[in-house]
Amino acid sequence: MPTTAWVTLQQQAATARGVHLRDQFATDPQRFARFSLREEGLLLDYSKQRVTVEVMTQLRQLWQEAKGAEWISRMRAGEAINHTEQRAVLHVALRQTGAGAYSRPEVQAVLDKMERFCAQIHGAHWRGATGEPIRTIVNIGIGGSDLGPKMAVRALAAHRLPHLDVRFVSNLDGAHLATELAHCEPAHTLFIIASKTFTTQETMQNAASARAWLVAALGEAAVARHFVAVSTNLPAVAAFGIDPDNAFEFWDWVGGRFSLWSAIGLPVALAVGMGNFRRLLAGAAAMDTHFFNAPIEHNLPLTLALLELWNTDFLGAETRALLPYSQSLELLPRYLQQLEMESNGKRTDRAGNAIDCNTAPILWGEAGTNGQHAFYQLIHQGGRLIPCEFIACIEADFALPGHHTKLLAHCFAQSEALMRGKTQSEALSETTHNNAPELAPYKVFPGNQPSTTLLLPRLDPHTLGQLIALYEHKVFALGVLWNLNSFDQWGVEYGKQLAGRLLPIIEGSAPVHELDSSTAGLMSACRSAP
Numbered sequence: 372m373p374t375t376a377w378v379t380l381q382q383q384a385a386t387a388r389g390v391h392l393r394d395q396f397a398t399d400p401q402r403f404a405r406f407s408l409r410e411e412g413l414l415l416d417y418s419k420q421r422v423t424v425e426v427m428t429q430l431r432q433l434w435q436e437a438k439g440a441e442w443i444s445r446m447r448a449g450e451a452i453n454h455t456e457q458r459a460v461l462h463v464a465l466r467q468t469g470a471g472a473y474s475r476p477e478v479q480a481v482l483d484k485m486e487r488f489c490a491q492i493h494g495a496h497w498r499g500a501t502g503e504p505i506r507t508i509v510n511i512g513i514g515g516s517d518l519g520p521k522m523a524v525r526a527l528a529a530h531r532l533p534h535l536d537v538r539f540v541s542n543l544d545g546a547h548l549a550t551e552l553a554h555c556e557p558a559h560t561l562f563i564i565a566s567k568t569f570t571t572q573e574t575m576q577n578a579a580s581a582r583a584w585l586v587a588a589l590g591e592a593a594v595a596r597h598f599v600a601v602s603t604n605l606p607a608v609a610a611f612g613i614d615p616d617n618a619f620e621f622w623d624w625v626g627g628r629f630s631l632w633s634a635i636g637l638p639v640a641l642a643v644g645m646g647n648f649r650r651l652l653a654g655a656a657a658m659d660t661h662f663f664n665a666p667i668e669h670n671l672p673l674t675l676a677l678l679e680l681w682n683t684d685f686l687g688a689e690t691r692a693l694l695p696y697s698q699s700l701e702l703l704p705r706y707l708q709q710l711e712m713e714s715n716g717k718r719t720d721r722a723g724n725a726i727d728c729n730t731a732p733i734l735w736g737e738a739g740t741n742g743q744h745a746f747y748q749l750i751h752q753g754g755r756l757i758p759c760e761f762i763a764c765i766e767a768d769f770a771l772p773g774h775h776t777k778l779l780a781h782c783f784a785q786s787e788a789l790m791r792g793k794t795q796s797e798a799l800s801e802t803t804h805n806n807a808p809e810l811a812p813y814k815v816f817p818g819n820q821p822s823t824t825l826l827l828p829r830l831d832p833h834t835l836g837q838l839i840a841l842y843e844h845k846v847f848a849l850g851v852l853w854n855l856n857s858f859d860q861w862g863v864e865y866g867k868q869l870a871g872r873l874l875p876i877i878e879g880s881a882p883v884h885e886l887d888s889s890t891a892g893l894m895s896a897c898r899s900a901p
Contacts, residue, residue: 374433374436376429376430376432376433376436377433379429380426380429380430380433380681380685381685383423383425383426383429383685384681384685384686387421387422387423387426387685387686388686390421391792391818391819392419392421392790392791392818392819392821393790393791393792393818393819395421395423396418396790402418403416403418405418405424406418406420406422406427408669408671408674410661410665410669410671411657411658411661411671411837412827412828412834412837413671413825413826413827413828413834413837413841414824414825414826415671415674415675415823415824415825415826416823416824416825416826417674417678417823419786419789419790419821419822419823419824420678420681420682420758420821420822420823421681421686421819421821422678422681426681427677430677430678430680430681431667431668431677433677433680433852434667434673434677434848434851434852435667437851437852437854438851439673439848439851439852442847442851443662443663446460446461446463446847447463447663449461449624452856452858453626453856453858453859454721454856455856455859455861456858456859458623458624458626458858459624460624460626460629460858461624461625462624462625462626462629462630462632462633462843463655463656463659464478464624465478465625465632465633465652466632466652466653466655466656466659466836466840467656467659468482468649468652468653468656477620477622478633481619481620481621481633481634482649484619485619485634485636485637485640485645485648486640486645488599488617488619488637489640489641489644489645490645492505492508492535492561492641493532493535493641493644497561497596498596499557499558499559499560499561499589499593499596499597500558500589500590500592500593500596500597501558501589501593503558503559504559505535505559505560505561506534506535506536506556506559506560507535507536507537507538507554507555507556507559507560507561508535508536508537508538508560508561508562508563508638508641508642509538509539509540509551509552509555509560509561509562509563509581510537510538510539510540510562510563510565510637510638511540511541511548511562511563511564511565511574511577511578511581512539512541512563512564512565512566512571512574512601512635513541513542513571513573513574514541514627514628514709514863515626515627515628515629515630515631515635515709516565516566516567516574516601516627516630516635517539517540517541517565518541518628518702518705518706518709519628519630519631519635519636519706519839520539520631520635520636520637520638520639521539521541521638521702522702522703522705522706523631523636523639523651523835523839524537524539524638524639524642524643525699525700525701525702526697526699526700526702526703526830526835527639527642527643527647527651527699527830527831527832527835528699528768528769529699529768529769529830529831530643530644530647530831530832531642531643532642532643532644535641535642536554537638537641537642538551538554538555539551539638540577540581541573541574541577542573543572543573543576543577545580547577548577548580548581552581552584557584557585557588557589557593557597558588558589560585560597561597561598561599562578562581562582562585562597562598562599563598563599563600563601563637563638564578564598564599564600564601564602564608564611564613565600565601565602565635565637566578566600566601566602566604567601567602567603567604567621567623567627568602568603568604568607569600569602569604569607569608569611570604570607572867572870578598578611582594582598582611582612585597585598591612594611594612594613595612595613595614595617598611598612598613598617599613599617599618599619599637600613600617600618600619601618601619601621601633601634601635601637602618602619602620603620603621603622603623605618619634619637620634621633621634621635626858628709628710628713628714629710629843629858631839632651632652632655636648636651639651643832647832648832650831650832650833650836651832651833651835651836652836653833653836654832654833654834654835654836654837654838654840655836655837655839655840656836656840657833657836657837658671658672658836658837658840658841658844659840659844662840662844671841672841672842672843672844672845672847672848673844673845673848675823675841675842675845676845676848676849676852677848677852678758678821678823679691679732679758679845679849680849680852680853682732682756682758682821683729683730683731683732684728684729686756686821687756688732688756688757688758689729689732689733689755689756690732690733690734690735690755690757691732691733691734691735691757691758691759691760692735692736692742692746692750692757692758692759692760693707693734693735693736693760693762694736694737694738694739694742694759694760694761694762694782694785695736695738695739695761695762695763696738696739696740696761696762696763696764696778696779696781696782697738697762697763697764697768697830698738699768699769699830700738700762700830701737701738703762703838704734704735704736704737707734707842708734708735710842710843710846711731711734711842711846712731712733712734713860713862713863714731714846714850714857714858714860715730715731715846715849715850715853715855715857716730716731716862717730717731717855717856717862718730719855720853720854720855721854721855721856722854726853726854726855728853730849730853730855731849732758736760739761739778739781739782739785740778740781743781743785747785750789750820751788751789751816751820752816752817754817756820756821757820758820758821758822758823759785759786759789759820759821759822759823760822760823760824760825761782761785761786761822761823761824761825762824762825762827762838763778763779763782763824763825763826763827764826764827764828764829764830765826765827765828765829766828766829768829768830768831782824783824786822786824788816788818789818789820789821789822790818790819790820790822791816791818792815792816792817792818792819793814793815793816793818794815795811795812795815798810798811798812798814798815799811801814825838873890873894876894876898877894877897877898879898883895883898
């Protein structure tokens, strides 16, 4: 049953559809001041969203009606709010590095173990089987064991330590591993096998192939000096040939897409140093404190969540474009695709009932300015409502003269163009050639595309930690608002089950039977290929 606030928002949305953002800015010179937040060193400008004071008031009322503060308390208390798997959700405990209320000794022990290991690698005290130092790290994982650390290593490129190359392999397609191994020398390469259970098919197949590559070059005994694990399955780790002392633990209350802060972040610590990894944790912890304690009107993650709810369920947007104007953040859209769509891409509520509104929009995007030469045409003139989220840094992480000011100019110009649009009369006035009336319709931009701009002071470990935790808490808040479990992923498991059933058929050890005609036809084509 829709609440009073929900019904009011439906009425307000009907009004909002007839109001242009250009007119809202013209009638309210204080719109930026009214709809922007400066918190934790970050600036969130949502004045180009199609909201009013009244809309924001009702959106915040929805959070109150959903008992958002109670859900935060339940998460922090370690209740099994992942109710379908009976697990707590305590990834925030991974970055509580002091003596906080829910600081955990086991977390500190793993961080200390990571620090000792990084010191060995960076100081060239850890040597490979031939006595050579390690120069290349290859992380083998998938999903959260790959996307998070890979994104962070790329984002912190300006902070990378010299003389250590960190690479990532995730795809079951042999092309991924083969092309990465082409850049590696066995004597100088260390593999991190990141799998909680040490049974994930994609990861273990890649690990087995990497092991065979190493053994062919250096012999069986070399495995112990060239492989470490991030896992809880120590017997499987030992059976692989890895000394259990070289396994880094994490726990069942750490969901894969929230695991960057755990030992899954080991490749990040190796790439940028353990000191910078701790700064990453500190940035996330600062955002935790902000989300838990900031008033609703000043809460950054909650504001982003409420805006997404408004655009998705009241204005009818089906997608959202994430547009970081930072090449270092080029992998952020891909990382957030998993974080947001795997968490909230669901249609069943906590009581097992169908949700009667849309949930997570499709997330896509690309680093600016590359995206401007690819899909911005569609956003500007394609006729679809596509809320956009711009992210930019005031300071450049690579300060080449003449680059960063132009980059910022493009970022701000795109958000202005999406808001303002261009009218027929404006198009006519700027067209100088003889066929101006015929060209003018092609140069009209509807505008009124909502956007948010998030400005970071700079991209460093602390602000990256803030940024990632900001989106984690946004996901949590939306899960509360939609009354769904953001922390399971049963939709991922079904395809794995079917793949297990089909594998013996495609390998030829089982007959093709009890399959739909399409799947059977595809399998037969593969089996009969020369």
